[in-house]
Amino acid sequence: MRLMAVVAVIMLSAGAVFFALDMTALVQWAAERQREFQNAMAGAIRGLRTGQPGAWSALLAAAVAYGFVHAVGPGHGKYLIGGLGLGSSVSTTRLVTIALLSSLAQALWAVTLVYGGFSLLSYTAHQLTAFTETVLAPISYLAVALVGLMLFWRGLRSFLSRDTSWRRQDHGHCSGCGHAHAPAPEDVAKLTSLSDTVALIASVAIRPCTGAIFLLIIAWQMDIKLAGAVATIAMGLGTAGLTTMVAVSSVAARGVTLASAKGLGTVSTALSALQAVSGVLIIWFSMLLFGVAVRV
Amino acid sequence: MTFNKKRGRRSLATSAQSMLRVLAGVSIMLVGAHHVSAHPHAFVDGGVDFVLTQQDGQPVLSALHVTWLLDEFETLYMLSAAEIGLNQDGNLSEPDRSAFVKQMHEWLGSFAGSTHVSVGSESKPLRRAENIVVDIVEGRLKITFDRAFASPVKVVGEKIDVGFYEQTYFYAYSVTQSARVRGAEAQCETQTIPFNDELPALQASLRKLGREEVPEDTDVGRLFADWIVLQCA
Numbered sequence: 047m048r049l050m051a052v053v054a055v056i057m058l059s060a061g062a063v064f065f066a067l068d069m070t071a072l073v074q075w076a077a078e079r080q081r082e083f084q085n086a087m088a089g090a091i092r093g094l095r096t097g098q099p100g101a102w103s104a105l106l107a108a109a110v111a112y113g114f115v116h117a118v119g120p121g122h123g124k125y126l127i128g129g130l131g132l133g134s135s136v137s138t139t140r141l142v143t144i145a146l147l148s149s150l151a152q153a154l155w156a157v158t159l160v161y162g163g164f165s166l167l168s169y170t171a172h173q174l175t176a177f178t179e180t181v182l183a184p185i186s187y188l189a190v191a192l193v194g195l196m197l198f199w200r201g202l203r204s205f206l207s208r209d210t211s212w213r214r215q216d217h218g219h220c221s222g223c224g225h226a227h228a229p230a231p232e233d234v235a236k237l238t239s240l241s242d243t244v245a246l247i248a249s250v251a252i253r254p255c256t257g258a259i260f261l262l263i264i265a266w267q268m269d270i271k272l273a274g275a276v277a278t279i280a281m282g283l284g285t286a287g288l289t290t291m292v293a294v295s296s297v298a299a300r301g302v303t304l305a306s307a308k309g310l311g312t313v314s315t316a317l318s319a320l321q322a323v324s325g326v327l328i329i330w331f332s333m334l335l336f337g338v339a340v341r342v
Numbered sequence: 343m344t345f346n347k348k349r350g351r352r353s354l355a356t357s358a359q360s361m362l363r364v365l366a367g368v369s370i371m372l373v374g375a376h377h378v379s380a381h382p383h384a385f386v387d388g389g390v391d392f393v394l395t396q397q398d399g400q401p402v403l404s405a406l407h408v409t410w411l412l413d414e415f416e417t418l419y420m421l422s423a424a425e426i427g428l429n430q431d432g433n434l435s436e437p438d439r440s441a442f443v444k445q446m447h448e449w450l451g452s453f454a455g456s457t458h459v460s461v462g463s464e465s466k467p468l469r470r471a472e473n474i475v476v477d478i479v480e481g482r483l484k485i486t487f488d489r490a491f492a493s494p495v496k497v498v499g500e501k502i503d504v505g506f507y508e509q510t511y512f513y514a515y516s517v518t519q520s521a522r523v524r525g526a527e528a529q530c531e532t533q534t535i536p537f538n539d540e541l542p543a544l545q546a547s548l549r550k551l552g553r554e555e556v557p558e559d560t561d562v563g564r565l566f567a568d569w570i571v572l573q574c575a
Contacts, residue, residue, distance in 0.1 A: 077514060081385045081413060088414035092432070092481065171423035256383050260419045267422035 076118035083112040087261065087277070094270050102273065109261070109277040113149075113284025116257050123148050123250040125331050126190050127289050130246070131296025133197050133324025135317065138297045144243060145289040148250035153282030156254035157275045160262035171263045178259055184340050186253035191332035193249055198325025205318035257281065382514035384416035389519040389534075390457055390504055392572050393488070394497065394526040401528035401574065402494035403502060406457055406468065409519060410485045417483040433478045443474050446485065450474070456515050457489065458505040458564070466502075467492040497528065497574040507567035517568040530574040537568050 086108035093101030117124060127145045130136055136144075159178070163169035169177070258278045265274020304316060391407040412420065421427065424445050426438045434442065450471040459466040471487040478484070495502065506515045521532035 077382050080382075081514075084415035085413055088418050088481065091418060171425075175423075260383070260415070264415075264418045264422045267425060268418070268427065 076115045079115040080112060083108050083115060084257070087112060091264060091268065091270065091273075094273055095268060105273060105277050106280045109280040110284040110287075112257060113255075113281035114287045115284075116255065116281075117285045117288035123152070123285070123289055124292050126193060126246070126250060126328060128292045128296045129194065129197065129324040129328040131293050132300050133201060133321035136297070138294055141293040141297055142290050144246055145293045146286045148247045149282040149286035149289060150279065151247050151251035152254055152285070153258060153279045155251050156258040156262060157278055159254060160259060160266060161271065161275070164266050171267075174263065175256070175259055178254055178256070180340075183253045184336055186249060187332045187336035189245075189249035189252060191329045191336065193246060194325045194328025194330075194332060196325070197328060198322050201318050201321030201323075201325055205315065205322055255281065255285065382511055384419075384513045385413040386416070386456070386513050386515045387411040387518040388456075388515070389506065389517045389521055390570055391522045391524055392502075392530070392532070393524050394528055394530075395494065396526045397494055401497055401526040401530075403491060403497050403572070404494045404525070405488050405490040406459070406504070407488050407524065408457055408471075408486065410456065410483075410515075411479065411518070412483040412485070414481045417478070417481065420483060428478065432481065434476065439476060442476055446474050446476065446487075447471070450487065454509055455489070456506060456508050456513070458507065458567075459491075459495075460503050460505075461495065461500055466495050497530065497572065500574070502572040504570040504572070505564055505567045506570060507563040509563045511563040511566060513563075514566065515563075515568070517570060521570045521572070523572070528574050530572060533571045533573075535569040535571065537566055 087105060090101050090105035090108055094105065123145070127141065127148070130144075131141050160174055163174050163177075258281055261281065262274050262278055265271055265277070300317075300320065388409040388411050390409070392403055393405040393407055394401045395404040396402070421442070424442055426434070426442050429435050429438075455468065457468065459468065468489040468491055471489055474485065474487040476483065476485050504521075506517050508515060517534050517536065521534065523530045523532065
């Protein structure tokens, strides 16, 4: 019964919040700042071409700021990191590291893709942007959805396992029978293996940021390749700034939930349920983005 | 194991409140995913002029004269993508200008457009862009062109609405110039209605946008659009 109550609370809360929040103002604000910062990048690029002093630092500062505000918009990395923070037992340090490495890998992949595409494959700018949007984006969304599926499966498995142990305990049939009935919170989706970490980073990094692709195309054509590459990495750091905030917030939020669940003696249950729900949300958002991407 | 029902209900309520706070936070983090398509990458200022001609002694709307002023970053991207650079004066050389206009002809042919015209509930289709002119104005690419109507539109006694937007909202368009009426004599007035997210009807649409409808909505740009209205007596 308590299991049903926990699941119901999570699902109802998710529904209530989802239908109550209106983020239009925030998105509008982010779009306006993005416009300012991309204009600042353009000014700095022109300054670099004409040898203006301070153009390098202006470009890097604008790129960091652009990366941050651009990340406020839709992005697969953000909700993956948020979902993981909420629905796994990954530590703050580890999740922040994953967020940072994902953003940096995304930036480095953008540099490789654009500069490699121009120099080795003789791609045009239009081919590069089309490849990013029509091939890499759907692959990335599917990869993120697979991570969500993994979270859901692990959460469901531990949730069902916990249910069994309760029934046994409630009937007094199983004291000291010598095996673990349910995973402890620390056993649920630690995501500590190298393969888990690489999969998470790769699922985010596969799809480079459109703004980074644009910046690199401009840098290549204007023959400021080094500045373009460094600014793209700076942009990745800006993106990491926001995803890091998401990482810290989501792990803190999980802590609050589990602290409350302790009073009910349902820590394992709450974590398992959160993990499964987070997995479903990640799958859902990924597939929404996938649907949009394949329709382009 | 015994279960204290009163304590359990209190704990459950506390747990529910905490989870609500958690999910609120998560939803805020996931804001972008709410607005799957609401994510402009380029910003374009401009507007339209109305071109009237005479048909059977009556003024009719025969074309729109469209002006785009791209943001500085998009300007550099479009020129770079076209493999065109600016000269020492920060402008286009004549050969580059001609080459870019040629590319724009092709690109605009496949572009769904930034102007969406309707009279009442009936949309009025436009032909592809003609008379394309490009220039650089203070580091920004200015593009003007004409789009003729597939069939001239009666204007006397009608209210003609022009939505200045791009459907996917990849490009965020804003009306920044007053609409003018050119050509045939007519007593017409134009009005610009800027995007206002405080309008109740629009709020309702945006709430819908922020929920499950967005990914299915291929016309999301309309919800953020500025509008231009033409009315002739």
